[in-house]
Amino acid sequence: MLSLKSALAKPFAKRVYKSVQKWANNPLSTQNKVFQNLISKASATQFGKDHDFKNINNYNDFIKRVPVRDYEALKPYIEKVVEGQENILWKGKPIYFAKTSGTTSGAKYIPITKESMPTHVEAARNAILMYIHETGNAKFVDGKMIFLQGSPILEKQNGIQLGRLSGIVAHYVPKYLQKNRMPSLKTNCIEDWETKVNAIVDETLPENMTIISGIPSWVQMYFEKLQERTGKKIGDIFKNFNLFIFGGVNYEPYRAKFENLIGRKVDSIELYPASEGFFAFQDQQGEKGMLLQLNSGIFYEFIKAEEFFNENPKRMTIADVELGVNYVMLISTNAGLWAYNIGDTVEFTSTKPYRVIVSGRIKHFISAFGEHVIGKEVEQAIQEAIKDEKVEVSEFSVAPQINPNEGLPYHEWFIEFEKEPENLSSLAKKIDVLLQQQNSYYYDLIQGKVLQPLKITKIKKGGFQDYMKSIGKLGGQNKLPRLSNDRKLADKMEALNLTK
Structure with missing residues (x-):
């Protein structure tokens, strides 16, 4: 018998499905609306004034005025934001900085604004609701869910909170999932990863785990510790575990190993989150690729990877992309990133709707x-x-x-x-x-x-x-x-x- 929570999940999932279909079926007008909104809202910022946003009426104007930048090139602006200055890259101040460990620039401080924060949360929620709508399976909402993530402890710098993205997002778990969520706050705050995983094993072993989520390599470590402790397959320890949510890396190299550890097949949902934005999620079980989030305050541009290091490579919008081509993805966002190279390369698996796979890193080759x-x-x-x-x-x-x-x-x-x-x-x-x-x-x-x-x-x-x-x-x-x-x-x- 369905609980009230799982019964309510289905109509909610249907509503979200309809809303996603609306923008996914109108991709160009959706992206154009996002573009116009970004330019108009940031025209009075320092970045907007420096790049003559008031005279940007279309995409070609934007290309002429706003060059492609990575973190290093945007750093002079970001440093002003970190110092506490207002209206630099986006109106006002960010509400968070997602702190990431950059390979070339030391720590990176990626701004998250009150406009961009909800898109991180909604995309993760919608990925699960789209799965419920497609499969009709909502029983898992009654079980325990674990999200292997960074510590939710946040520091403050000039009045702005900073921490790992996964730690920031941990503060936004909806009320109706609070009782289901694991691990405990105390365990989640453990900094040393091996100590943390052992504590997670202690906490989760007696529970009815139904969703397990995280980067595959670290979930694998958790599964191996569970197996060492019990001598059982994960599917036997957690009999109702039937949904694995992952992101950050390609799951395929791990799939055989996971199925062996679990002892049976479980459904999976792939996500494409980053500190700079939540870019895509798997919207259908049978489809290769993840639905590009065109309605999340992010305007996307693409450059063919093979041309990227040329002197003046051609920039394009989703209107001109082709299937199976390796592209460097650029983003302009309502967190104040502009023609920003996040370093990832993607390939489109579909353009009706727009779905992508992450093919690698432009620096990792x-x-x-x-x-x-x-x-x-x-x-x-x-x-x-x-x-x-x-x-x-x-x-x-x-x-x-x-x-x-x-x-x-x-x-x-x-x-x-x-x-x-x-x-x-x-x-x-x-x-x-x-x-x-x-x-x-x-x-x-x-x-x-x-x-x-x-x-x-x-x-x-x-x-x-x-x-x-x-x-x-x-x-x-x-x-x-x-x-x-x-x-x-x-x-x-x-x-x-x-x-x-």
Whole structure:
């Protein structure tokens, strides 16, 4: 029998579905409305005055006046906001800063305003409601839900609260879910990730867990601890667990491992949240890709990834994108980011409605020899290679080996196996062929004897977690880079004695 809460979830889900369909079916007018609104509201800010917003009437005017910027280029404005100045990038002051660890610029302070905050919360809520509408399954709202996230403890800087995005969002869990939500506030505030995961295991073991959510690599750590403690599959510990919500990385490399840990298949919803905005969520179970959030105070632009480092690459709106092309995504938002490069690359899987997959990071690629191999290509190659093998991969990362002791340079794949292959060199050969099929530059370099085929270096069990711990990035929203264009990660793994 349905509880009142799950019974009420269905009509609410239907209402949200209709509202989402309304803007998803009118994408160009929706984005144009967002664009006009952003320009008009920010025209009196310092940024708006510096870039002549008053004379921006259309997208071409915007391109002429507002150059593409990353965090470093926008930093002079952000520093003024951090100092407490008003009306710099957006009217007034932000209500939060999402603090992220930047690789080049140290800590980044991403503004969140009273206009942008609700869009983070609504998109996450709508993802679950769209799932309820599609499947008719609402029973899970009566069980316990866990969101593996950063600490909700916030600091204050010049009157503005700052913390991790997941910690900020933790303060916005709707009242009707408060009793269902785990872990407890005390546990959520534990800073050390391993201590926190052990405390989460203690708290959740006796509970009726129905939704589990987080970045796959850290949920995997939680599942492994549960299994160590009980000797049981996760699906047997939590018999009503039937929905896994994840974001931040591609789930596919983890899928086989998760199904083995859980012991059965569970539905999943993919999200695409970031400190800069909540960009997309999976709106249908059977569809590849996530619905781009066109009505969330974010105006999107795209540049073909292969042209991005040209002197004057062509910028375009959703009106001109094509399927299957790798794009760098730029955003202008009601938090005061303008033609801002978040560093992600995306591909469109559909334009009716607009759905995307995250294909990688514009900075995370290997092009030590001109091959420009991207995250999506390495993930696809390894998935295909192990599909019919009795091999399970926990984690992997790839780096160029430019000066080997002997022979030609090559790509070195650092792989932590759950189940090792019988023949490592034949797996390496298989991955290499699949990578050549996807990337013509890589194919030419192998065939032209500029590179030798890739080599696999095995990593000790738990090795990647030890690496992340050594650089102070264990748990939370931190992710292992799939690709590096240098040997920093590789050298650190070897220095820590994590290779077998």
